[in-house]
Amino acid sequence: MGTIVWKLVKDAPIEKIKGTPFEAHFVSHGRNPFPHNAAGYAWTATFIQSKEDPIANLYEDLAAEQKARATYETLIKLSDDPGVTDALKFLHQREIIHFQRFGEALVKVEDYLNSKHIF
Structure with missing residues (x-):
C-alpha cells in the first residue's frame, strides 16, 4: 500500500497536496511511505x-x-x-x-x- 501511495504522490506538486487529507502526512513525512493506519496513527508492535x-x-x-x-x-x-x-x-x-x-x-x-x- 505504501508503494501505491508513493507512486500516486511522488510527482504531485505542493499546490495539489495543500488542503487534502494527505497534507498532514506530507508535513511529517514528505512524499515518503510511512507505516500508519488510515487515521494517521503510526504503526507500532502493539498492532500485533x-x-x-x-x-x-x-x-x-x-x-x-x-x-x-x-x-x-x-x-x-x-x-x-x-x-x-x-x-x-x-x-x-x-x-x-x-x-x-x-x-x-x-x-x-x-x-x-x-x-x-x-x-
Whole structure:
C-alpha cells in the first residue's frame, strides 16, 4: 500500500497536496511511505496481538484478514485509477485466500489438540 501511495504522490506538486487529507502526512513525512493506519496513527508492535494459544492466534489472524479484506473493498470503491484498482483487487483476493488458509490451519490445529497423544 505504501508503494501505491508513493507512486500516486511522488510527482504531485505542493499546490495539489495543500488542503487534502494527505497534507498532514506530507508535513511529517514528505512524499515518503510511512507505516500508519488510515487515521494517521503510526504503526507500532502493539498492532500485533498474540497469545500462547494457537487457537486464539489463528482466530486473531482470521479477524485480521477479514479487516484487511473489508478495507480493500472500501479502497476499491474510492479508487478512480484503473492501475490502483487492479492492484487493490489483487490484494483483496489475496486476503480471501489467506483467510481460507488460516481456516484450514485452524481445523488441523483443533483436530490435533482434540486427539489423543501417545508418547
